[in-house]
Amino acid sequence: MHWQVTQLGWRPVQGKPMTEASDRTIALDDDTVTALRAHRKAQAAERLAAGEAWVDCGFVFTDEMGRPLHPQVSGQFYVLAFDVGLPSVCLHDLRHGAASRMLAAGVDVKIVQETLGHVSSTFTRDTYTSVYPELAKTAAESTAALVTTAARNGQAGRLINLQTKTGDNVST
Known part of the structure; x- marks a missing residue:
């Protein structure tokens, strides 16, 4: 169209x-x-x-x-979704969900931006994406695994990376 x-x-x-x-x-x-x-x-x-x-x-x-x-079709969709046991969402919510799912699937934000017809990827990220609980849990588990592995290998001190005001990195 x-x-x-x-x-x-x-x-x-x-x-x-x-x-x-x-x-x-x-x-x-x-x-x-x-x-x-x-x-x-x-x-x-x-x-x-x-x-x-x-x-x-x-x-x-x-x-x-x-x-x-x-x-009114959006309102009808809302009722139909509720009637079949789906979360009550409006049609526009599907656009937000699609953007979030594309990003969760690893699709580059530039492709998501262009698919949605946005001028900037910042707007796409800030307005049309959600953090899914399962992805947040995966991130937490990955971080914990990194710490656990470093501790087992006697390198826990290397995980703390401080940056000084001058921009120098200081590892402890």
């Missing part, structure tokens, strides 16, 4: 992207491409069923008549 959709009330208004970074191509995995192809096929069937009443807005996700989805 080459245009950003902004909601004014309940009517979508097409406009240019907020920034140059917002206008981007996003790489997709094979499973997502397969799902989108299936969705496109289903949407083509809806188009045939609607006939002349079909509104060709060019959006990937539309209602059964081709019109842009009403903003």
Whole structure:
């Protein structure tokens, strides 16, 4: 999609992207491409069923008549998630979650930034990422293992690395 959709009330208004970074191509995995192809096929069937009443807005996700989805869809998603026992999240929360999961999977922050269409990676890191408890635990265990290993090898003193005001490193 080459245009950003902004909601004014309940009517979508097409406009240019907020920034140059917002206008981007996003790489997709094979499973997502397969799902989108299936969705496109289903949407083509809806188009045939609607006939002349079909509104060709060019959006990937539309209602059964081709019109842009009403903003209420986010509220409906929230209720559906709750009804099936998932945490109650809004659609935009999925964007934050995707960014956090990409970074947790080791994806470079620059790629995450560009995928989300952000101008800076600092904004991506500060706004769109979370520290997952399992990763924090892994970091704590890794640090503890480093200390334990050094102590076993008689090198515990080398773990303390102080930097003086002049920038000199002093190991004890």
